[in-house]
Amino acid sequence: MWTAMGVWRWRRNPLCRRTDLVEAWVAFAALVCVLVVAPAVGWAVGAQVDDTLQRAVREQRQERYLVPAVVVRPAPDPPAGAGADPASNPGAQRQTPQRTQIMAAWTAPDGSSHQGRVPAAEEPPRTGDQFRIWTDTEGRVVGRPLDPTAANFHAGMVGFAAALAAAALMETVRRLVVRRLMHRRYIRLDRAWAAVGPDWGRAGAGS
Structure with a gap:
């Protein structure tokens, strides 16, 4: 400028x-x-x-629905070989905390009944507690729609x-x-200096 x-x-x-x-x-x-x-x-x-x-x-608001679900029971623990043993690495559980998994039942917008493993809405979960989850039309659990x-x-x-x-x-x-x-x-400066440099300061050279 x-x-x-x-x-x-x-x-x-x-x-x-x-x-x-x-x-x-x-x-x-x-x-x-x-x-x-x-x-x-x-x-x-x-x-x-x-x-x-x-x-x-x-599109997500048209394809995703908030439906009521009921806690059936706590989800069974994963098999011993499914991941690292927390006892062998006490810091792993603290570094990657996970919500309690439960078995819940819900009815899809199309009227079909479903039961599956989902994260608990509250801690600790109790059998019979009601909460809401996001599903698609066929009852598959999906993520929350993007907020505008x-x-x-x-x-x-x-x-x-x-x-x-x-x-x-x-x-x-x-x-x-x-x-x-x-x-x-x-x-250009180098060329100009190369042209006049040899005669610089010499008498009668016009410099």
Whole structure:
């Protein structure tokens, strides 16, 4: 920004080089892109992601149902060979706490009866306790539908990340262009010095 303003002020100065003007215009273009293009990219990406997530929210709300269930009995312990022995690794259970598993019975939205192993809604579970679980139309246990507010939050974060990525890309391009311009300046300076250097300070050489 300051480079663009500085070069624009002294653009008519005879010492102003063409590369200075190019660098100023590149800096100005990068600034416009960061302030205008990057937010537009973030908004477009966020809107697209939000539309996709909201569609998923509507589909899940149409396909998932909250049905009443009843605790039948505590679920049997898994076989001894199904996992590591907690006694051999006392810290494993503390590091990965799990909810108590119970055997529950419920009726699916299509009227079919089901019984299966699900996490307990309360601790400790008691036989006959009633709670609710999410199932599909046929009674299969599914996860909780995505919340619209959570979908908006995720879409906003994705849009923000896209805007930052676009701004970073534009700044990277600007730096590469400036680096190329500086390289060209040094090459021209070396050529000019090679032309006048041998005669520098010599009498009658015009230096």
